Amino acid sequence: MRRAVSFLTPFGGAAAPSPAAVAWFPVVGAVLGLVLGAAWWTGTRVWPAGVAAAVVVAADLALTGMLHLDGLADAADGLLPPLERSRRLEVMADPATGAFGVGAVGAVLLLRWVALAATAPSVLLLAGLWCMSRSVMAATVRLVPYARPAGGLATAFIGGGPAPFVAGLVGAVVLGGLGLGIAGVAAVGGGAAAVAGVVALARRRLGGFTGDVLGAAGMVGETAGLLVAAARW
Numbered sequence: 001m002r003r004a005v006s007f008l009t010p011f012g013g014a015a016a017p018s019p020a021a022v023a024w025f026p027v028v029g030a031v032l033g034l035v036l037g038a039a040w041w042t043g044t045r046v047w048p049a050g051v052a053a054a055v056v057v058a059a060d061l062a063l064t065g066m067l068h069l070d071g072l073a074d075a076a077d078g079l080l081p082p083l084e085r086s087r088r089l090e091v092m093a094d095p096a097t098g099a100f101g102v103g104a105v106g107a108v109l110l111l112r113w114v115a116l117a118a119t120a121p122s123v124l125l126l127a128g129l130w131c132m133s134r135s136v137m138a139a140t141v142r143l144v145p146y147a148r149p150a151g152g153l154a155t156a157f158i159g160g161g162p163a164p165f166v167a168g169l170v171g172a173v174v175l176g177g178l179g180l181g182i183a184g185v186a187a188v189g190g191g192a193a194a195v196a197g198v199v200a201l202a203r204r205r206l207g208g209f210t211g212d213v214l215g216a217a218g219m220v221g222e223t224a225g226l227l228v229a230a231a232r233w
Contacts, residue, residue, distance in 0.1 A: 004028050008134070010065035022138045026168025029134030030127045030175065036060055037123030037179075044121050053116035056126075057109060071215020072108060073101030075198075078212070079205055080104075088205060089148060092212050104216075108223050115226035122229075124179030125187065128172045129225040132188045133218035135168030136195040140209050140217065144199060147208035176225075183233045191225025 004024035005011055009032070039059050043052030061069060078092035080100045091098070097105075119125075142165065169192065176184035198217035202209055 001027065008032075008067070009063055022141050023164055025134035025138040026131050026165065026171065029168075030131035030171065032060075032063055033127035033130030033175075034123060035063065036130070037121070037126035040116065040126065041121040041123055050113075050117045052121075053113050056116055057113050060112075068215035068219050069105060071212040072219045073097045073105050074212040075202070075210075075216035076104035077101040079201055079216075085206060089210075092210065108219055112223050112226055115223070115230040118230040119226070120180075122179040122184070124175045125184050125229060126179075128175030128177075128179060128184060128188050129191055129222050131168055131175060132172035132191050132225065133195060133221045135165045135172060136192055136199075136221060137214045137218055138168065139165040140199050140214060144203060145208035147202065147206040147210050147213075180229055183229055183231070187225040187229035190228035191221040191223075194224035195221030 001021075001024040003021035005028055007021060008025065008028050036056055036059055040052060040056045043055045046052070047055070074092045074094075074097075077094075077098040077100045078088040081091075081098075083091065169188075172188050172192075173185055176188035178184070180187065195217045198220050199209060199213065202213040202217075206213070
């Protein structure tokens with residue numbers, strides 16, 4: 001678990017990634033969601049909904065060390081423009097951020113903020129959505145080929161025994177339902193579909209996943225789930 005915490009957050013100390021850490025991704029995601037949900041619930045008792053939502057968005061970036069946000073920017077620059085497959089991987093490895101990355105980051109952060117501001121605070125909803133995103137990340141590592149022929153950071157997670165991502169997804173659905181009823185279940189389902197869509201796009205255009213794709217898929221899935229929860233049910 002410490003290796004999973006070290007990879008998915010700035011905490012846990014120095015620990016090399018390993019295949020066994022993937023099994024803990026859903027648990028780490030659920031804990032992150034609980035912490036953010038508590039901040040959301042508490043924040044609305046102190047500030048207006050818009051300010052509380054902004055605090056949650058900022059807290060999420062801090063708790064993840066902006067790792068997934070960086071992945072979103074790199075993946076958008078590599079996946080969205082019309083490029084050859086080899087060129088896409090080169091662009092994603094470039095530390096500079098292009099227009100597609102800036103646009104994707106801006107849109108996702110804005111949508112997360114607006115959706116949180118428009119939804120009644122629910123600790124369990126965020127626990128379910130964040131558990132869902134890490135569960136699908138774990139499923140991707142186990143079921144989708146790695147895209148970089150020369151290897152990369154995420155290759156450390158490949159191999160090992162089966163990761164309990166199905167149990168993680170079931171747990172995410174339960175948490176979402178307990179948090180917001182049918183809207184929470186729909187939010188988890190919609191978020192999982194969005195994550196799967198990003199991974200499917202990466203497999204088509206890259207031949208598989210990379211660490212950046214995992215981060216981008218998680219960010220997009222959580223955001224899609226928040227938007228579903230904020231709908232007029």
